[in-house]
Amino acid sequence: MSDIADKIKSGNRRSIAKAITLIESSRPDHQQQAELLLKELLSNTGNALRLGLTGIPGVGKSTFIETFGKMLTAKGHRVAVLAVDPSSQISGGSILGDKTRMEELARDNMAFIRPTPSNGTLGGIARYTREAMMILEAAGFDIIIVETVGVGQSEVAVENLVDMFILLLAPGGGDELQGIKRGIMELADLVIINKADGDFENAARIAAADCNNALHLMQPKNDVWTAKVLMASALKKSGFDEIWQVITSFRNIMSDGNLLEERRNQQMKSAIWSEVSELIVDQIKKQKLKKIDVLEKAVINKQITPLAAARELISTILNNKIT
Amino acid sequence: MSDIADKIKSGNRRSIAKAITLIESSRPDHQQQAELLLKELLSNTGNALRLGLTGIPGVGKSTFIETFGKMLTAKGHRVAVLAVDPSSQISGGSILGDKTRMEELARDNMAFIRPTPSNGTLGGIARYTREAMMILEAAGFDIIIVETVGVGQSEVAVENLVDMFILLLAPGGGDELQGIKRGIMELADLVIINKADGDFENAARIAAADCNNALHLMQPKNDVWTAKVLMASALKKSGFDEIWQVITSFRNIMSDGNLLEERRNQQMKSAIWSEVSELIVDQIKKQKLKKIDVLEKAVINKQITPLAAARELISTILNNKIT
Numbered sequence: 001m002s003d004i005a006d007k008i009k010s011g012n013r014r015s016i017a018k019a020i021t022l023i024e025s026s027r028p029d030h031q032q033q034a035e036l037l038l039k040e041l042l043s044n045t046g047n048a049l050r051l052g053l054t055g056i057p058g059v060g061k062s063t064f065i066e067t068f069g070k071m072l073t074a075k076g077h078r079v080a081v082l083a084v085d086p087s088s089q090i091s092g093g094s095i096l097g098d099k100t101r102m103e104e105l106a107r108d109n110m111a112f113i114r115p116t117p118s119n120g121t122l123g124g125i126a127r128y129t130r131e132a133m134m135i136l137e138a139a140g141f142d143i144i145i146v147e148t149v150g151v152g153q154s155e156v157a158v159e160n161l162v163d164m165f166i167l168l169l170a171p172g173g174g175d176e177l178q179g180i181k182r183g184i185m186e187l188a189d190l191v192i193i194n195k196a197d198g199d200f201e202n203a204a205r206i207a208a209a210d211c212n213n214a215l216h217l218m219q220p221k222n223d224v225w226t227a228k229v230l231m232a233s234a235l236k237k238s239g240f241d242e243i244w245q246v247i248t249s250f251r252n253i254m255s256d257g258n259l260l261e262e263r264r265n266q267q268m269k270s271a272i273w274s275e276v277s278e279l280i281v282d283q284i285k286k287q288k289l290k291k292i293d294v295l296e297k298a299v300i301n302k303q304i305t306p307l308a309a310a311r312e313l314i315s316t317i318l319n320n321k322i323t
Numbered sequence: 324m325s326d327i328a329d330k331i332k333s334g335n336r337r338s339i340a341k342a343i344t345l346i347e348s349s350r351p352d353h354q355q356q357a358e359l360l361l362k363e364l365l366s367n368t369g370n371a372l373r374l375g376l377t378g379i380p381g382v383g384k385s386t387f388i389e390t391f392g393k394m395l396t397a398k399g400h401r402v403a404v405l406a407v408d409p410s411s412q413i414s415g416g417s418i419l420g421d422k423t424r425m426e427e428l429a430r431d432n433m434a435f436i437r438p439t440p441s442n443g444t445l446g447g448i449a450r451y452t453r454e455a456m457m458i459l460e461a462a463g464f465d466i467i468i469v470e471t472v473g474v475g476q477s478e479v480a481v482e483n484l485v486d487m488f489i490l491l492l493a494p495g496g497g498d499e500l501q502g503i504k505r506g507i508m509e510l511a512d513l514v515i516i517n518k519a520d521g522d523f524e525n526a527a528r529i530a531a532a533d534c535n536n537a538l539h540l541m542q543p544k545n546d547v548w549t550a551k552v553l554m555a556s557a558l559k560k561s562g563f564d565e566i567w568q569v570i571t572s573f574r575n576i577m578s579d580g581n582l583l584e585e586r587r588n589q590q591m592k593s594a595i596w597s598e599v600s601e602l603i604v605d606q607i608k609k610q611k612l613k614k615i616d617v618l619e620k621a622v623i624n625k626q627i628t629p630l631a632a633a634r635e636l637i638s639t640i641l642n643n644k645i646t
Contacts, residue, residue: 035628035631038628039628039631042627042628045625046625056379127630131628131630134628265623268619268622268629269619269622269623271622271629272618272622272632272633273604273608273633274629275629275630275632275633275634276603276604276607276633276636276637277600277603277604278600278633279630279633279634279637280599280600280637280641281596281599281600281603284599285596296591296592296595299594299595300588300591300592302365302368303365304362304365305358305361305362305365305454305457306450306591306595306598307358307450307454307598307602308362309595309598310595310596310598311598313595313599314602314603314606317641
């Protein structure tokens with residue numbers, strides 16, 4: 001593993017891909033290897049700026065990331081893109097995450113694009129994303145973009161993995177769309193109105209003003225940063241310099257007050273708990289206790305609720321130990 | 324509690340609302356009361372057809388449910404609508420779920436509309452939805468529609484709560500939209516192309532054909548039912564009779580082979596496990612073990628990964644007990 005670790009640290013793309021495949025695997029031997037490998041890499045992690053980017057389908061995320069990513073690699077940055085797609089968990093493979101969506105960026109030596117595998121649970125997806133970020137950071141990527149599709153729970157999970165959460169919006173949209181925006185908007189450090197070109201330019205300006213109003217009514221996420229609203233056109237490649245300026249100023253302001261470090265520490269702590277909850281259920285299931293059958297039957301026969309059954313199961317297991 | 328339970332069973336709306344408020348509460352005394360109440364109601368649950376309905380913002384879910392719901396109440400059914408909106412978990416209240424979206428249905432004595440509260444975790448949302456369904460079933464509602472907003476994890480959670488999962492789509496949509504559809508489409512028992520009217524009628528027909536093609540390439544969810552594709556217009560109130568026919572035939576076919584019962588039993592079993600994972604983390608946190616601080620520091624100082632920390636914490640707690 002120390003050999004692969006060295007190759008990853010030198011930026012070897014094949015080793016990076018291999019390592020990510022390893023952390024994706026559910027085979028116990030692969031998982032052991034992955035843990036050894038991550039232990040080797042740990043001290044080299046943490047050096048990238050981690051950006052979360054979300055937006056509903058059709059808002060133009062791929063084109064945005066392609067344009068933004070190319071601008072960053074032209075500036076000398078090494079950019080990695082991880083696409084999180086929880087909706088594909090049944091099909092067993094990422095539907096949207098293929099490189100064909102970002103052809104130019106995929107061919108760029110300074111960039112690395114990888115769909116996050118779909119793994120059954122949100123906790124699993126979060127783990128893989130977190131560990132893939134570690135590998136990419138150890139490999140010297142200094143900007144990591146975690147792209148997420150959807151308007152709900154996965155955004156909350158991704159926000160808890162990144163330094164800065166960016167929401168991409170289309171100009172316009174009905175009442176329902178406006179409703180959606182508010183829930184996710186509270187997570188956002190930066191809102192970008194995309195497709196601000198041609199016929200949409202005016203609508204984009206109105207949407208930006210609406211967003212600003214909505215943001216003013218919300219509690220800022222912290223004392224030093226209030227969410228900003230910007231406009232961009234991936235088509236005209238406009239707005240991207242300003243976006244990068246705002247992102248860098250976010251990083252500087254957050255780093256100055258140690259807020260970035262605090263945010264990451266909090267994220268790591270909550271990661272432990274999400275792992276605990278994943279693992280403990282696995283372990284209890286493995287014990288194949290008779291009690292489980294009894295409780296399942298009681299729930300099915302409408303004698304007790306699932307919650308009451310869970311309480312009883314846990315007290316059977318833990319009572320003597322931690323009360 | 325047995326008094327409230329009786330009132331609920333007789334369909335008293337105020338008691339229903341009060342009971343749902345009780346299960347939503349995080350106060351320990353309320354939670355205890357809610358558990359007692361649910362125990363009283365358990366034997367009266369299970370008699371409704373539970374429908375999940377999802378679709379991205381703008382597809383016309385509210386209008387669809389209003390038209391569909393009014394048709395059902397006119398047929399003599401008692402219809403309850405629960406709106407699940409995980410994106411509002413920070414704002415602490417449902418943004419979209421208000422009754423103003425479905426004015427006519429909200430005024431209908433045969434109907435009951437309630438937004439599911441946002442509660443921090445997907446597990447929490449699932450619990451409330453499940454328990455609210457129990458109350459509504461005990462109160463005699465025979466059709467429950469669980470409406471969900473989004474294209475990801477929350478749909479998977481809702482699919483695991485209902486008998487039949489319905490996906491509402493707009494005619495047309497770009498490549499990305501097509502991509503989204505596939506992931507969620509594998510969950511669907513029925514796909515409805517909405518807004519099949521006026522200028523969109525032709526586009527709706529094409530979208531329906533596309534969906535049918537996509538569905539043919541997928542593994543059916545079970546042996547007796549292959550997902551169907553239908554068209555509807557809430558505006559013209561067309562397509563709804565056929566939709567109801569398909570839903571009833573789904574119920575009959577699934578009931579005949581005991582598949583509906585099996586599906587519900589599976590759902591109940593998985594509910595126990597999701598409760599276990601929620602509760603166990605709460606309990607461990609409450610113990611305030613010194614080990615937790617030590618492990619958190621080790622993770623923050625990049626000495627171990629969150630996964631390794633979780634392993635160590637769990638083995639500390641469980642080792643002597645269940646290995």
